[in-house]
Amino acid sequence: MGINLDEGEALSTVILCETVDISSAAELKALLVKALGSGKEVRVSLEGEAYLDATAIQLIWAAEREARSGGVGFALAGPVPERISAALLDAGFDRFPAAECAR
Amino acid sequence: MASNADQFKQSFREEAREILVDLEAALLELNENAGDGELVGRVFRGLHTIKGSGSMFGFEELAAFTHNLETAFDEVRNGRLEINPELIDLTLGALDQIRAMLEEGAGGAAPADPAACAEILAKVRRLTGIAAGGAGADGGGKTALAAKPCAASGGAVREWSIRFAPGPDLMLNGTSPLLLLRELRQLGGLSVKASMAAVPPLAELDPERCYVAWEMVLATAVSRDAIRDVFIFVEDHCELSIEAVAGPAGEGLADAAAKALDEPRSQSGGRRTYDKPDTATSLRVPAAKLDQFVDLVGELVTVQARLSELAARRDDPEIAEVSEEIERLTSSLRENSMNIRMLPIRATFEKFRRLVHDLARDLGKDVELTIEGADTELDKTVIDQLSDPLMHLIRNSMDHGIEPRDVRAARGKRPTATIHLSARHSGASVLIGVSDDGGGIDAEAVRSRAVEKGLVDEDAPLTEAETFALIFQPGFSTAKQVTDVSGRGVGMDVVRQRVDSLRGTIDVASNRGTGTSVTLRLPLTLAIIDGLLVGVGDAYFVLPLANTLECIELTTADIERANGKHVANVRGVVVPYIRLREHFDIRTPRPEIEQIMLVETEGGRYGFVVDRVLGDCQTVIKNLGRFYRHVQVVSGATILGNGTVALILDPERLAQDAVRLGRQGLQRGHGAASSAGVAGRGRKREGTGVSAV
Numbered sequence: 204m205g206i207n208l209d210e211g212e213a214l215s216t217v218i219l220c221e222t223v224d225i226s227s228a229a230e231l232k233a234l235l236v237k238a239l240g241s242g243k244e245v246r247v248s249l250e251g252e253a254y255l256d257a258t259a260i261q262l263i264w265a266a267e268r269e270a271r272s273g274g275v276g277f278a279l280a281g282p283v284p285e286r287i288s289a290a291l292l293d294a295g296f297d298r299f300p301a302a303e304c305a306r
Numbered sequence: 307m308a309s310n311a312d313q314f315k316q317s318f319r320e321e322a323r324e325i326l327v328d329l330e331a332a333l334l335e336l337n338e339n340a341g342d343g344e345l346v347g348r349v350f351r352g353l354h355t356i357k358g359s360g361s362m363f364g365f366e367e368l369a370a371f372t373h374n375l376e377t378a379f380d381e382v383r384n385g386r387l388e389i390n391p392e393l394i395d396l397t398l399g400a401l402d403q404i405r406a407m408l409e410e411g412a413g414g415a416a417p418a419d420p421a422a423c424a425e426i427l428a429k430v431r432r433l434t435g436i437a438a439g440g441a442g443a444d445g446g447g448k449t450a451l452a453a454k455p456c457a458a459s460g461g462a463v464r465e466w467s468i469r470f471a472p473g474p475d476l477m478l479n480g481t482s483p484l485l486l487l488r489e490l491r492q493l494g495g496l497s498v499k500a501s502m503a504a505v506p507p508l509a510e511l512d513p514e515r516c517y518v519a520w521e522m523v524l525a526t527a528v529s530r531d532a533i534r535d536v537f538i539f540v541e542d543h544c545e546l547s548i549e550a551v552a553g554p555a556g557e558g559l560a561d562a563a564a565k566a567l568d569e570p571r572s573q574s575g576g577r578r579t580y581d582k583p584d585t586a587t588s589l590r591v592p593a594a595k596l597d598q599f600v601d602l603v604g605e606l607v608t609v610q611a612r613l614s615e616l617a618a619r620r621d622d623p624e625i626a627e628v629s630e631e632i633e634r635l636t637s638s639l640r641e642n643s644m645n646i647r648m649l650p651i652r653a654t655f656e657k658f659r660r661l662v663h664d665l666a667r668d669l670g671k672d673v674e675l676t677i678e679g680a681d682t683e684l685d686k687t688v689i690d691q692l693s694d695p696l697m698h699l700i701r702n703s704m705d706h707g708i709e710p711r712d713v714r715a716a717r718g719k720r721p722t723a724t725i726h727l728s729a730r731h732s733g734a735s736v737l738i739g740v741s742d743d744g745g746g747i748d749a750e751a752v753r754s755r756a757v758e759k760g761l762v763d764e765d766a767p768l769t770e771a772e773t774f775a776l777i778f779q780p781g782f783s784t785a786k787q788v789t790d791v792s793g794r795g796v797g798m799d800v801v802r803q804r805v806d807s808l809r810g811t812i813d814v815a816s817n818r819g820t821g822t823s824v825t826l827r828l829p830l831t832l833a834i835i836d837g838l839l840v841g842v843g844d845a846y847f848v849l850p851l852a853n854t855l856e857c858i859e860l861t862t863a864d865i866e867r868a869n870g871k872h873v874a875n876v877r878g879v880v881v882p883y884i885r886l887r888e889h890f891d892i893r894t895p896r897p898e899i900e901q902i903m904l905v906e907t908e909g910g911r912y913g914f915v916v917d918r919v920l921g922d923c924q925t926v927i928k929n930l931g932r933f934y935r936h937v938q939v940v941s942g943a944t945i946l947g948n949g950t951v952a953l954i955l956d957p958e959r960l961a962q963d964a965v966r967l968g969r970q971g972l973q974r975g976h977g978a979a980s981s982a983g984v985a986g987r988g989r990k991r992e993g994t995g996v997s998a999v
Contacts, residue, residue: 293484
């Protein structure tokens with residue numbers, strides 16, 4: 204399964220394992236909304252062959268903005284994998300949730 | 307259910323097939339007009355679109371292969387390479403490989419040939435003088451895309467400020483903005499900044515729309531047009547501006563990007579096309595859905611006929627009113643649904659330019675293809691089945707009809723021969739013509755060969771048309787040797803079979819020394835027609851309304867005045883008529899006053915004598931089935947509202963048949979010999995009783 208939500212006691216973790224693009228963006232949005240609605244801190248985990256296209260990036264970006272304005276913790280669960288970091292930089296995203304993409 | 311990715315791939319395949327057809331046509335035109343810059347641009351854009359979209363939808367091999375051709379045409383575009391027949395042929399060959407790559411995974415097609423791809427690319431590189439680079443050299447690698455066109459451009463490097471904001475529907479057609487940026491990066495040094503200013507709150511965010519916009523500065527030697535070409539297939543779905551940045555290149559890329567970000571968008575001076583009202587004028591609909599729709603309309607027409615019948619019997623004004631309303635709506639629906647399926651024959655005709663080009667080269671003949679009536683529309687189902695017969699007719703003309711160069715010269719003919727494709731409407735039919743200015747058919751050779759093969763007796767009296775019709779017999783060929791092109795006697799049989807299955811007819815005219823003309827008469831549609839319902843005894847017939855002119859009475863006195871001849875005097879004009887009662891052997895007494903339905907045919911006006919005219923009707927055409935397939939005068943059957951079957955007549959064939967029978971001195975068709983002519987080919991029983999259907 205490409206996208207999962209792991210609801211722990213203190214954290215809600217959205218796990219992205221495969222490519223998230225327009226075909227799965229609606230699912231990602233639903234899980235992010237659910238995670239934010241849980242009142243717990245939110246983590247986004249990029250694992251395995253995860254790859255984000257523009258729809259996924261803007262969803263995570265919007266979720267982080269919403270979390271911050273609501274005082275909810277929001278961060279990536281671990282460093283951004285090098286491959287994704289490079290792709291984000293190439294696409295002009297020099298800031299990503301809780302991680303400045305190194306130039 | 308197919309995933310989005312599969313759907314996008316399928317959409318790309320469909321679009322790419324159309325682009326390939328256009329590319330082929332443009333290349334063939336370019337072959338004749340090598341200096342036409344517009345054609346060069348058309349070819350370049352087509353290749354560019356296939357490459358860009360192919361890469362985006364996961365056809366990496368196809369994209370890498372196409373990139374090399376695109377580079378060649380970029381060289382042509384920039385005046386560094388001239389168009390020549392070799393480049394045209396190489397590119398045409400490459401299109402075949404691209405087509406094969408495109409269909410890989412879609413089933414049904416031969417895969418691309420890696421050796422052929424490598425050979426094409428090597429030759430293209432030799433022509434362009436551009437060295438092979440990396441794994442893309444064999445056309446199968448993925449790194450060919452990484453080649454930087456700016457390296458080949460050789461001009462001065464300058465900076466461009468680019469703003470790209472995807473429109474609402476850009477991602478819905480499968481485009482990935484990030485891949486466009488990647489492609490842009492191949493043009494030179496790129497500084498990018500994503501703007502998230504338009505991203506709405508999460509709850510309001512449409513997950514299938516891209517709200518991110520990009521401000522970029524590109525340092526490159528390529529032109530503005532080359533930059534715009536990156537966005538060529540999305541430019542109607544995005545906001546795009548490309549402005550030259552003043553100042554020396556290489557200084558302050560980041561500053562320029564930041565400056566670009568700060569500039570008010572209204573000053574960008576670029577195209578802004580996506581936010582216009584939705585003006586989409588066409589939709590791509592799978593043909594199967596359309597067929598299903600037309601089938602349902604056909605069923606509706608049949609049910610509506612039953613309702614009309616019921617309303618007539620009940621004598622209830624309310625039911626009658628509803629019935630009439632439904633009849634009116636059904637009629638409009640039928641007409642609209644039929645129009646949706648009507649397509650111009652242009653695409654089918656145009657694709658034969660390539661066949662003629664390749665065959666002319668292979669046969670060492672100079673042949674041009676001329677096209678007339680390409681906008682003639684006919685049912686998609688008919689068009690779909692026309693390609694094969696036309697291909698065989700053209701191959702036959704090219705191989706057997708058109709003489710070698712020296713023979714044409716000896717006969718004082720133009721060195722370049724002509725194959726002419728034409729289409730035009732004729733009543734409820736469409737006439738498709740394939741003619742050539744070759745040597746014509748040797749009727750005597752055809753006859754001798756037919757006798758040799760036991761198809762006709764040595765002393766059989768055959769008209770010229772009947773003799774020519776023999777070429778459509780299975781296995782018939784007068785060719786002395788079998789070539790790659792023809793000579794096995796299969797092609798013409800395929801033509802006949804396909805035209806038969808379309809309920810069409812074939813006419814051949816030929817003059818020794820001047821050429822041959824084959825005309826296919828095909829129904830405009832295979833589904834529903836407007837008809838005129840007539841009755842003879844207990845039988846019902848439908849005449850296509852498009853053929854009918856008027857109805858006049860035929861009395862016993864009229865018959866006596868004509869001395870028993872089957873002619874009527876219509877306002878001073880003598881019109882021959884055919885009695886359906888006699889033609890179909892209906893053995894019921896004829897009424898005192900009969901009706902003559904006057905119809906227009908290719909051979910002139912004819913009358914069909916019936917007992918009564920019952921009115922117009924929408925007619926859903928049903929096939930008669932295999933057993934009656936060869937009854938040419940009947941083009942199908944339909945079920946009337948009362949459940950009765952009515953035969954749909956083909957006036958053209960009926961008239962031809964009557965003329966033929968008249969010539970043979972027969973008033974009825976009983977016992978008519980199976981003619982070798984296409985018109986009457988395979989005819990089993992002329993007197994097919996209506997009750998038997």
